[in-house]
Amino acid sequence: MKVLAVDDEPQILRILRASLAARGHEVSTAPNGETALDILAGADVDLVLLDLGLPGIGGVEVIRRLRSWSSVPVIVLSVRDAQADKVTALDVGADDYVTKPFAMDELLARMRAVLRRKGAPDDEPPVVRAADLEVDLPKRLVTKAGRPVHLTPTEFALLELLVRNPGKLLTHRWLLQKVWGDAYGEESHYLRVYVANLRKKLEEHPGSPSLILTEPGVGYRWMAAESDQEPGRAEQDGR
Amino acid sequence: MKVLAVDDEPQILRILRASLAARGHEVSTAPNGETALDILAGADVDLVLLDLGLPGIGGVEVIRRLRSWSSVPVIVLSVRDAQADKVTALDVGADDYVTKPFAMDELLARMRAVLRRKGAPDDEPPVVRAADLEVDLPKRLVTKAGRPVHLTPTEFALLELLVRNPGKLLTHRWLLQKVWGDAYGEESHYLRVYVANLRKKLEEHPGSPSLILTEPGVGYRWMAAESDQEPGRAEQDGR
DNA sequence: CGTGAGCGTCAAGATGTCGTCAAGCTCGGA
DNA sequence: TCCGAGCTTGACGACATCTTGACGCTCACG
Numbered sequence: 232m233k234v235l236a237v238d239d240e241p242q243i244l245r246i247l248r249a250s251l252a253a254r255g256h257e258v259s260t261a262p263n264g265e266t267a268l269d270i271l272a273g274a275d276v277d278l279v280l281l282d283l284g285l286p287g288i289g290g291v292e293v294i295r296r297l298r299s300w301s302s303v304p305v306i307v308l309s310v311r312d313a314q315a316d317k318v319t320a321l322d323v324g325a326d327d328y329v330t331k332p333f334a335m336d337e338l339l340a341r342m343r344a345v346l347r348r349k350g351a352p353d354d355e356p357p358v359v360r361a362a363d364l365e366v367d368l369p370k371r372l373v374t375k376a377g378r379p380v381h382l383t384p385t386e387f388a389l390l391e392l393l394v395r396n397p398g399k400l401l402t403h404r405w406l407l408q409k410v411w412g413d414a415y416g417e418e419s420h421y422l423r424v425y426v427a428n429l430r431k432k433l434e435e436h437p438g439s440p441s442l443i444l445t446e447p448g449v450g451y452r453w454m455a456a457e458s459d460q461e462p463g464r465a466e467q468d469g470r
Numbered sequence: 471m472k473v474l475a476v477d478d479e480p481q482i483l484r485i486l487r488a489s490l491a492a493r494g495h496e497v498s499t500a501p502n503g504e505t506a507l508d509i510l511a512g513a514d515v516d517l518v519l520l521d522l523g524l525p526g527i528g529g530v531e532v533i534r535r536l537r538s539w540s541s542v543p544v545i546v547l548s549v550r551d552a553q554a555d556k557v558t559a560l561d562v563g564a565d566d567y568v569t570k571p572f573a574m575d576e577l578l579a580r581m582r583a584v585l586r587r588k589g590a591p592d593d594e595p596p597v598v599r600a601a602d603l604e605v606d607l608p609k610r611l612v613t614k615a616g617r618p619v620h621l622t623p624t625e626f627a628l629l630e631l632l633v634r635n636p637g638k639l640l641t642h643r644w645l646l647q648k649v650w651g652d653a654y655g656e657e658s659h660y661l662r663v664y665v666a667n668l669r670k671k672l673e674e675h676p677g678s679p680s681l682i683l684t685e686p687g688v689g690y691r692w693m694a695a696e697s698d699q700e701p702g703r704a705e706q707d708g709r
Numbered sequence: 710c711g712t713g714a715g716c717g718t719c720a721a722g723a724t725g726t727c728g729t730c731a732a733g734c735t736c737g738g739a
Numbered sequence: 740t741c742c743g744a745g746c747t748t749g750a751c752g753a754c755a756t757c758t759t760g761a762c763g764c765t766c767a768c769g
Contacts, residue, residue: 246539334541348608383745400610420748423727430728438728447726447755448623452611622756658715660758666717677717686715686766710769717764727754734747739740 232256233275234342237267237293238282238308243331247280250335264288268296276303278342282331283309283320291323295413298324304345308333322404322416359394361442361455364433366394373433380432385410389425390433393443393453402450426451471495471585472514476506476532477521477547482570486519489574503527510536517581518544520564522555530559537563543584547572557688560641567639583637586694598633600681600694603672605633612672619671624649628664629672632682632692641689665690 234256236247244260251258259274261267264285270276279297283290294305307320307328320328326345329338359366363376371387373380382390388410392401404416411421426445430437444452473495475486483499490497498513500506503524509515518536522529533544546567548556556567565584568577598605602615610626612619621629627649631640643655650660665684669676683691 332538334537335539337541385746398606398609398611418747419726421746423729424747427728427730445727446610446620446623449610454618624757659760662716663718663758666719669717684716712767712769714767715765718762720759720761722757722759724755724757726756727752729752730750732747732749735745737742737744739742 233259233277234280235259235261235267235270235276235278236280237261237264237285237290238280239263239284239286240282243282243308246335250339254339264290264293267293271297271301271303278346279303279305280338281305281307281325283307291319294320294325295323299413302349304349306338306341306345322402323408359397359455362435364442366390368394375433382429382432386425386428386432389422390429393451394455397453397455400446400450400452406450422451472498472516473519473581474498474500474506474509474515474517475519476500476503476524476529477519478502478524479521482521482547485574493578503529503532506532507535510540510542515542517585518542519577520544520546521570522546522548522552522559530555530562533559533564534562545577545580545584553687557641557643560639560688561644565638586637598636601674603681605629607633614672621668621671625664625667625671628661629668632690636692636694639685639689639691645689661690 232255234251236244236251236258237260238244238247239262241262244262248258248260259270259276261270264287267279267281271279281290281293285293288296290307294307297303297305304326305324307325308331309320309328310331326348327341329341357367357369359368365374367373368391373382373387373390389406392406392409403419403422406422407415407418411418415421426443427437430440430443434440434442442454444454446452471494473490475483475490475497476499477483477486478501480501483501487497487499498509498515500509503526506518506520510518520529520532524532527535529546533546536542536544544564546556546559546564547570548559548567549570556569560567566580568580597607604613606612607630612621612626612629628645631645631648642658642661645661646654646657650657654660665682666676669679669682673679673681681693683693685691
C-alpha cells in the first residue's frame with residue numbers, strides 16, 4: 232500500500248510516516264501541492280492524505296487537477312470542518328475528510344473504508360428501469376412505455392449521472408462540473424433548466440416529480456422508486 | 471478490558487481498582503497527568519477514567535493532548551459544582567462524565583455505554599441502522615421503515631454529527647460550531663429547534679425520545695439503540 | 710411553596726432558492 | 740444563405756428553509 236502524505240507541517244508528516252510505516256505501508260511525503268502533483272504524475276500511489284491549508288496551490292486545487300487524470304482515493308485533512316470547507320473538498324472529488332487534530336486509528340479506519348469503497352467495482356447494470364421507463368446507457372437509448380424518448384446530448388449526460396448514482400444526493404457543483412466542465416461549478420441555473428427538461432420528458436407528473444427529486448440548497452437525487460410492485464426486496468441488507 | 475484510572479486521591483484509585491478488578495478488568499493507575507500520558511503513550515488502554523482536578527497539567531489539557539493521537543474513550547470524573555470544567559472537557563473530546571461522588575454501578579453503566587461503540591470498532595459503517603431507521607451517510611439518504619425521510623441540509627448536518635459519535639455526549643457549543651460555524655457557539659436556541667425537527671421526523675414517540683437524548687445543561691447524545699434483542703436494559707435514567 | 714433557568718413546541722416573517730416560460734444565440738448541415 | 744436543433748440567458752412567481760420570538764412545561768433550588 233503506497234500512501235502519499237501532503238502537509239506543510241513537518242511534524243504532521245513525521246507522525247503520519249511513522250504510524251503508517253509501522254503498519255506496513257510505503258509512505259512518501261510532499262510539503263506542498265506542486266511537489267505532490269509531481270509525485271502523483273510519476274509514481275504509483277494507492278491513497279493520498281492531503282492537507283487543505285497548503286502554501287502555493289491549495290489542497291482544493293490539487294484535488295481538482297488530480298481528478299482530471301486520476302481517481303486515486305483522497306482523504307482530506309482539514310483544520311476546520313465548518314460545512315463550507317467540507318462540502319467544497321468533497322465537491323471537487325475528495326473521498327472523505329478527517330478533522331485535525333485527528334486520532335490515528337480514526338484515520339486508519341477512514342483509509343480502510345475509502346479503499347474498500349474504491350476496490351469494490353460496482354457492476355452497474357447497463358440498462359436501468361424505473362416504472363415504465365427504461366434507460367439503456369450503452370445504446371444511449373431511453374424509452375418510456377415502449378416509446379423512444381428523444382434527449383439532447385446534454386440532457387442525456389445529466390440523466391446518465393443521475394441513474395448511475397441511484398439514491399445518492401448529487402450536489403449542484405458536482406453535476407455541473409461533470410456535465411459542463413470544471414469551470415461551470417456555479418451556474419446552477421443550467422441545472423434548473425435541464426432538470427426541468429428531463430422531468431417534462433420522463434416524469435409522469437412533472438409538477439410533482441417522483442424520479443428526480445430536488446434537495447433544496449444542495450442538489451438532486453435519482454430515486455429508483457420501484458419498491459411498489461416488489462415488496463420482497465428489502466434492499467441490500469449488508470449484514 | 472484495560473482501564474487506566476487517573477486521580478490524585480489514592481483512596482479513589484483504591485476503590486476504582488478494587489471494583490473494576492472484581493469485574494475482571496485490568497486496571498492501571500496514575501496520580502497525575504504526566505504519568506497518565508506516559509502510560510497512554512506506551513501501553514494499550516481501552517478506556518480512561520480521568521479526574522479533572524489534577525495537579526500539574528490539568529485533566530482538560532490531558533484530554534486535549536491525548537486526542538491528537540488517540541481516540542480511546544475517556545470518562546471524566548468531576549466534582550459536583552465544576553460544571554464549567556466538565557463542559558470544557560467534553561468540548562475538547564471527552565466521551566462522558568460522572569460527578570463525584572458517584573455510584574459504582576452508574577460508572578459501570580456509563581463505561582458499557584461508551585464502549586459499545588468501540589465494540590464494533592474498525593471501519594465506521596457508512597450506513598447506520600437503529601431500529602427501523604437507516605442513515606446512509608455517503609448517499610445522504612435517510613429512510614424510516616423503508617420510506618425515505620426528507621431532511622433539510624441543516625438537519626442532515628446535525629444528524630450526521632450525532633450518528634458519527636454514537637454514545638458520546640456532545641456539548642451544545644461543539645454541535646453549534648460544527649454545524650453553524652465557529653461564531654455560533656452560544657445560539658443554543660437553534661439546537662433546540664433542529665433537535666425537535668429531527669425527533670419529529672425520526673423518533674417513534676417524539677415526546678419521549680429514545681434516539682436523541684437530552685443531557686440537561688450540557689448537550690445531546692445519540693443512543694445507538696441496537697439493543698433490540700436486550701429488552702432488559704432500561705438504563706438511560708440518569709436522574 | 711414560589712421562583713427561575715433550561716428545554717420543547719409552535720408559528721410567522723425574512724431570505725434565498727427553485728421551477729417555468731420564452732426569447733436570443735450558436736453552430737452545423739442543406 | 741437559410742434553417743433548425745440545441746444551448747444560453749433573463750424575468751418572475753412559487754416555494755422551502757432559516758431565523759426569530761413567544762409561551763408553557765419541568766425540574767432544581769431556595
